[in-house]
Amino acid sequence: MDTAVKTPKSMKATEMVARDYIEMTETYSAQNYGPLEVVIKSGKGVWVEDVEGRRYIDFLSAYSALNFGHCNPRINKVAHAQLDALTLTSRAFYADTLAYLVRDLAKFCRKDRVLIMNSGAEAVETAIKAVRRWAYDIKKVPEGQAEIIVFDGNFHGRTTTIVGFSSSADSKRGFGPFTPGFKLVPFGDIDAVASAITPNTAAVSVEPILGEGGVIIPPDGFLKQLRELCTKNNVLLIADEIQTGMCRTGKIFACDHEGVDPDVLILAKSLGGGIIPISCIAANDNVMQVFNPGSHGTTFGGNPFACAIAREVIALINEEKPHERAAELGAYAVSRLRSIKSKVIKEVRGRGLMIGIDIDPAAGTAKDFCKKLKYAGLLCKDTRSQTLRMAPPLVITQEELDAGLAIIEKVLGDHP
Numbered sequence: 001m002d003t004a005v006k007t008p009k010s011m012k013a014t015e016m017v018a019r020d021y022i023e024m025t026e027t028y029s030a031q032n033y034g035p036l037e038v039v040i041k042s043g044k045g046v047w048v049e050d051v052e053g054r055r056y057i058d059f060l061s062a063y064s065a066l067n068f069g070h071c072n073p074r075i076n077k078v079a080h081a082q083l084d085a086l087t088l089t090s091r092a093f094y095a096d097t098l099a100y101l102v103r104d105l106a107k108f109c110r111k112d113r114v115l116i117m118n119s120g121a122e123a124v125e126t127a128i129k130a131v132r133r134w135a136y137d138i139k140k141v142p143e144g145q146a147e148i149i150v151f152d153g154n155f156h157g158r159t160t161t162i163v164g165f166s167s168s169a170d171s172k173r174g175f176g177p178f179t180p181g182f183k184l185v186p187f188g189d190i191d192a193v194a195s196a197i198t199p200n201t202a203a204v205s206v207e208p209i210l211g212e213g214g215v216i217i218p219p220d221g222f223l224k225q226l227r228e229l230c231t232k233n234n235v236l237l238i239a240d241e242i243q244t245g246m247c248r249t250g251k252i253f254a255c256d257h258e259g260v261d262p263d264v265l266i267l268a269k270s271l272g273g274g275i276i277p278i279s280c281i282a283a284n285d286n287v288m289q290v291f292n293p294g295s296h297g298t299t300f301g302g303n304p305f306a307c308a309i310a311r312e313v314i315a316l317i318n319e320e321k322p323h324e325r326a327a328e329l330g331a332y333a334v335s336r337l338r339s340i341k342s343k344v345i346k347e348v349r350g351r352g353l354m355i356g357i358d359i360d361p362a363a364g365t366a367k368d369f370c371k372k373l374k375y376a377g378l379l380c381k382d383t384r385s386q387t388l389r390m391a392p393p394l395v396i397t398q399e400e401l402d403a404g405l406a407i408i409e410k411v412l413g414d415h416p
């Protein structure tokens with residue numbers, strides 16, 4: 001076995017260049033990501049700086065986990081203070097910050113109770129457990145028969161159960177056998193959902209807008225129809241708002257666009273203020289009562305550090321109303337992007353500051369254009385092969401947005 005530690009040519013931190021950090025990462029990290037070649041060292045608001053001093057505008061926001069920007073001063077202040085007070089107790093004990101958070105978060109989600117976890121995927125797993133137990137204990141579905149309806153193009157995380165009901169072959173290959181009990185139907189097709197419902201259906205799980213699936217917005221009225229269909233059939237509606245929630249789409253939750261109240265709401269990503277993972281499901285007593293001591297948990301879930309940060313995030317949303325900025329600036333951005341004269345752009349879709357730009361395959365892949373945008377000073381990410389996802393932090397100013405749009409115009413527009 002080769003035990004020699006592979007170190008980049010320039011060994012002192014002061015001599016390290018971007019290439020060295022990339023090489024070191026690719027040598028020692030599992031290659032489960034294919035990042036853009038930019039090595040970031042610091043960030044503030046919508047801007048990040050790389051190890052060689054170049055500045056970029058961040059139009060990805062860590063997949064909407066940074067809705068309130070890099071190193072938000074208000075959130076960082078609370079984090080610093082909590083770091084020196086208390087960070088972890090485990091749920092074997094109570095903690096003051098947990099008490100405040102569950103109260104404020106339940107109210108924010110307009111539900112009786114919340115159950116706190118760490119990652120998004122964990123919260124989705126929690127929702128699956130909740131609706132299954134509800135199906136057996138309350139709806140009286142025969143043991144082992146509960147079904148959950150999910151959509152083609154869904155992304156709910158990376159655990160084995162969750163990738164098992166993904167429609168993406170890349171996410172699943174080699175990871176089976178998978179958990180049974182899920183039915184896939186086409187996204188936005190209410191008749192398909194109606195046909196898939198049986199007496200054993202526990203829930204329908206939906207992303208109000210497919211995020212990883214390509215920023216796909218369902219037909220107007222779809223969420224409302226889904227809500228009515230679920231209510232009529234005594235089926236729970238789960239809304240995975242991990243990416244669409246926390247103000248991204250111009251409302252606090254994307255379900256608010258159609259006045260829809262899901263039975264189980266899932267939040268993660270920006271709930272942690274861009275600092276720490278924290279996720280939750282929120283539900284009323286009729287569902288949440290299925291959990292009793294010993295039925296579910298996680299060591300770091302509800303830790304005081306994350307709770308203090310999430311509570312400040314909620315206060316920030318209530319006071320600063322970032323969803324209103326997202327609605328206004330998002331409408332402006334989409335109309336400006338649609339007005340770009342371009343042979344490269346096939347379609348622009350968006351709600352609030354969650355925007356997808358489809359690239360004509362004849363011009364290249366979305367990833368090709370991510371690289372070009374990076375050289376021009378803007379960071380974003382492809383999703384599927386032909387969609388560029390644009391989701392800047394919601395704290396972006398009009399001037400910063402204009403600077404970003406100018407880069408997109410320069411790179412994607414026609415230049416005779």
Ligand SMILES: *Cc1c(COP(=O)(O)O)cnc(C)c1O
Pocket residue numbers: 063119120121122124155156157158207211212240241242243244268269
């Ligand atoms: C990111 C995401 C998840 C998974 O969250 P993790 O924290 O990465 O586990 C689940 N659902 C949606 C809609 C997401 O965007």
